[in-house]
Amino acid sequence: xxxxxxxxxDRLLDAFETLLVTAGxxxxxxxxxxxxxxxxxxxxxxxxxxxxELVEAMLTRLREQGAADAAKMRTASNGPVEFYLATSMxxxxxxxxxxxxAARIAQENDSRASAALADLREGWIAVLxxxxxxxxxxxxxxxxxxxxxxxxxxGLSEKNALKHVxxxxxxxDVL
Amino acid sequence: xxxxxxxxxDRLLDAFETLLVTAGxxxxxxxxxxxxxxxxxxxxxxxxxxxxELVEAMLTRLREQGAADAAKMRTASNGPVEFYLATSMxxxxxxxxxxxxAARIAQENDSRASAALADLREGWIAVLxxxxxxxxxxxxxxxxxxxxxxxxxxGLSEKNALKHVxxxxxxxDVL
DNA sequence: GTCTATACTTCGATAGAC
DNA sequence: GTCTATCGAAGTATAGAC
Numbered sequence: 001x002x003x004x005x006x007x008x009x010d011r012l013l014d015a016f017e018t019l020l021v022t023a024g025x026x027x028x029x030x031x032x033x034x035x036x037x038x039x040x041x042x043x044x045x046x047x048x049x050x051x052x053e054l055v056e057a058m059l060t061r062l063r064e065q066g067a068a069d070a071a072k073m074r075t076a077s078n079g080p081v082e083f084y085l086a087t088s089m090x091x092x093x094x095x096x097x098x099x100x101x102a103a104r105i106a107q108e109n110d111s112r113a114s115a116a117l118a119d120l121r122e123g124w125i126a127v128l129x130x131x132x133x134x135x136x137x138x139x140x141x142x143x144x145x146x147x148x149x150x151x152x153x154x155g156l157s158e159k160n161a162l163k164h165v166x167x168x169x170x171x172x173d174v175l
Numbered sequence: 176x177x178x179x180x181x182x183x184x185d186r187l188l189d190a191f192e193t194l195l196v197t198a199g200x201x202x203x204x205x206x207x208x209x210x211x212x213x214x215x216x217x218x219x220x221x222x223x224x225x226x227x228e229l230v231e232a233m234l235t236r237l238r239e240q241g242a243a244d245a246a247k248m249r250t251a252s253n254g255p256v257e258f259y260l261a262t263s264m265x266x267x268x269x270x271x272x273x274x275x276x277a278a279r280i281a282q283e284n285d286s287r288a289s290a291a292l293a294d295l296r297e298g299w300i301a302v303l304x305x306x307x308x309x310x311x312x313x314x315x316x317x318x319x320x321x322x323x324x325x326x327x328x329x330g331l332s333e334k335n336a337l338k339h340v341x342x343x344x345x346x347x348d349v350l
Numbered sequence: 351g352t353c354t355a356t357a358c359t360t361c362g363a364t365a366g367a368c
Numbered sequence: 369g370t371c372t373a374t375c376g377a378a379g380t381a382t383a384g385a386c
Contacts, residue, residue, distance in 0.1 A: 183369080183370090214369095214370075214371095215370065215371050215372075216371095216372095217370065217371055217372070217373095218369070218370045218371070219370095221369060221370065222369090
């Protein structure tokens with residue numbers, strides 16, 4: 001069985017996300033997206049009639065990936081907290097990329113992107129709250145995850161960040 | 176004594192930062208900056224010969240503000256940790272605005288902006304480390320601050336975030 | 351379903367008047 | 369020190385051939 005070729009539709013969304021993540025929204029132009037996906041601009045605009053539709057489709061795909069992620073977190077073998085922290089550092093997964101891309105769009109004052117991110121976070125905090133039975137702890141851990149994520153995507157991440165966090169969480173009997 | 180008029184130079188930097196923070200880097204065009212500062216584009220380009228110079232000047236101003244902030248943090252009456260956390264939520268200060276603006280630029284892959292932010296963070300972590308005498312705790316608190324900051328600037332902030340953090344830090348005998 | 355050609359707009363930057 | 373006028377490049381989007 002031959003590996004299924006990634007559709008042009010998906011390759012375009014991949015390219016859009018990659019450009020947003022690695023170079024920022026100013027660099028994520030239709031020209032650049034089309035070039036990275038190795039399609040002409042006209043080809044791109046057949047699949048997505050406007051840049052706005054590209055954003056919309058990206059957020060739809062993110063929501064699908066997000067539902068799967070929350071389910072994985074809930075049943076992770078080493079517990080939801082460890083799973084959450086480990087995946088707060090950019091692991092290079094498609095989901096991470098989609099997440100970071102959405103954050104870039106959200107910062108351009110896009111309410112759809114903000115809403116999508118808020119919904120994802122709602123899923124995570126629900127699992128943390130349920131697992132920990134402690135609202136303050138759940139929210140603080142979510143903030144730590146946000147911090148890890150932010151540092152990682154602004155070129156500020158420390159190599160040992162996770163080690164220090166685990167150290168502190170052990171003192172709180174979380175790990 | 177009459178209040179000193181803000182110079183055109185400063186008004187332009189203020190406008191640039193405000194646009195970056197409230198609408199993102201794609202919206203922070205020379206046209207938009209000039210309009211917000213109520214100067215013509217030609218007027219803007221007299222003060223800053225290119226967009227790059229505008230960025231450079233903004234980062235210079237940020238570094239000055241940053242040095243003053245670290246000093247304030249070190250001698251804050253309610254302690255450096257409380258000072259740091261409270262100012263991690265966007266308080267609307269000029270320093271906050273400059274900081275967020277620099278982060279937007281850093282995300283566009285600008286190494287000067289990343290370096291400026293890294294230096295600022297170095298100042299904060301030094302004070303936290305010195306005050307707490309605990310590397311893991313210092314770094315974790317910095318991550319929480321980053322999380323507060325990120326949420327606040329992505330339209331995701333929770334009203335009670337600080338309350339929950341204080342609750343957890345009390346359990347760690349930090350507050 | 352993808353391409354080329356093209357229209358229109360906005361962006362960053364220069365030149366020169368005042 | 370600030371303005372208007374203008375340029376070339378790049379941005380989004382449309383039309384129509386293949």
